Amino acid sequence: MSTQRHDTRLDRFVDSYADRTNGMRASAVRALFAVANRPEIVSLAGGMPNIKDLALDVIADNMARLIRDHGAQIMQYGSGQGELRIREKILDVMALEGITAHPDDIVITAGSQQGLDLVTRVFCDPGDVILAESPSYVGALGTFLSYQTEVVHVASDDEGIDPAALRDTIVRLKSEGKRVKFLYTIPNFSNPSGLTQSQARRREVVDVCNAGDVMVVEDNPYGLLTLEGEPQPAMRATDPDVIYLGSFSKIFAPGFRVGWVLAPHGVREKLVLAQESATLCPPVFSQFAIADYLEHYDWRGQIVTYRHMYRGRRDAMLEELSERMPHGVSWTHPAGGFFVWLTLPDGLDAQAMLPRGVNARVAYVPGAAFYADGQGSNNIRLSFCFPPADRIREGVQRLASVIEGELEVQEIFGTRTTRPSRLHGPSVSPDLAS
Numbered sequence: 001m002s003t004q005r006h007d008t009r010l011d012r013f014v015d016s017y018a019d020r021t022n023g024m025r026a027s028a029v030r031a032l033f034a035v036a037n038r039p040e041i042v043s044l045a046g047g048m049p050n051i052k053d054l055a056l057d058v059i060a061d062n063m064a065r066l067i068r069d070h071g072a073q074i075m076q077y078g079s080g081q082g083e084l085r086i087r088e089k090i091l092d093v094m095a096l097e098g099i100t101a102h103p104d105d106i107v108i109t110a111g112s113q114q115g116l117d118l119v120t121r122v123f124c125d126p127g128d129v130i131l132a133e134s135p136s137y138v139g140a141l142g143t144f145l146s147y148q149t150e151v152v153h154v155a156s157d158d159e160g161i162d163p164a165a166l167r168d169t170i171v172r173l174k175s176e177g178k179r180v181k182f183l184y185t186i187p188n189f190s191n192p193s194g195l196t197q198s199q200a201r202r203r204e205v206v207d208v209c210n211a212g213d214v215m216v217v218e219d220n221p222y223g224l225l226t227l228e229g230e231p232q233p234a235m236r237a238t239d240p241d242v243i244y245l246g247s248f249s250k251i252f253a254p255g256f257r258v259g260w261v262l263a264p265h266g267v268r269e270k271l272v273l274a275q276e277s278a279t280l281c282p283p284v285f286s287q288f289a290i291a292d293y294l295e296h297y298d299w300r301g302q303i304v305t306y307r308h309m310y311r312g313r314r315d316a317m318l319e320e321l322s323e324r325m326p327h328g329v330s331w332t333h334p335a336g337g338f339f340v341w342l343t344l345p346d347g348l349d350a351q352a353m354l355p356r357g358v359n360a361r362v363a364y365v366p367g368a369a370f371y372a373d374g375q376g377s378n379n380i381r382l383s384f385c386f387p388p389a390d391r392i393r394e395g396v397q398r399l400a401s402v403i404e405g406e407l408e409v410q411e412i413f414g415t416r417t418t419r420p421s422r423l424h425g426p427s428v429s430p431d432l433a434s
């Protein structure tokens, strides 16, 4: 493990930080994202949910009633595991994806991001290996690296993780004496690829992990945001040993910071201890607000509204990509979630191109952010969740022109575009992560 520090001598505490802070690196594209928030720029970068259409007046009335009737309780410290009232309601949410469980086996977290942190904390020592899809969620990679683990990407195709590659990777790592702790996977509408793992693949992947004594951590914030057909059964629906992460961020609103982990009994106990040492208890006020929302609001109807809105945006992006992108560019066709994953022709570098994109008033996330090992240089993550459809179309048009320009340069000079070395590693900047 590298002990070389990346900090600056201007910080007088530079020699005092724990080694693990070395894995916590700010993204060097952050500065560009600050620019990307300017109104003239179409940002296809951030994955913020579009919550503008929530019925705020109804929610405000419900909150006022909640505070009036239960204020003293909901502003008090609460249970380290989370409030029973919300844990019971979460069973209804998970039932939509075929999961049956007991409220005792749920731990409430500050978003599923904290779920990732707690799971890594209770399972991983420095040097342990975590397996992840290729590509994988940047916020998870940041958490894993902050615990000084080694992330190994497993080859994946349009149907998800390749089971044979998974088996070979587990065998190889074990023969090297490595401790492989878990496979981290986003089977539905993955961030960043937008792809969904087929049911057959899910079964195979779980079987390979079970045979290799590797746990499966299923992260599923987008599963209910299907844009075609009904939600798929979760991996956890078929195997109770799968550790399942859920979130209200995309099906309601991220600002409450409420997610959950569903885990086998022994794991759940450890997670509660970890939660208590991290926060004493997850935010009580937010939990009651969400439980109340689930009890008094048509939350299923709200999910249908979200699906309709995101479908319009996804369709706008896919149509515009088909019409505008130069030959040689390919992309995924997500059946849900927020993201499209673009592959540029060989030789183009998404990171090097980003300043030209911002100059052309469009922003995206370069693909390398979604790998812990430097892959992804010719990939781009595009988000269709936040800008309205007409802005998405404009953004794709601008991006297409930028790519055309890059291809022209490549043709004239016969060289690949270059980028400054090691601009960034995985980062947990919210601009990128969400």
Ligand SMILES: Cc1ncc(COP(=O)(O)O)c(C=O)c1O
Residues within 6 Å of the ligand: 047, 110, 111, 112, 113, 114, 137, 139, 186, 191, 219, 221, 246, 247, 248, 249, 254, 258, 259, 433, 434
């Ligand atoms: C795959 C994935 N997991 C986890 C998270 C974290 O979500 P939250 O902490 O808001 O629940 C995100 C956020 O975008 C995500 O895309």
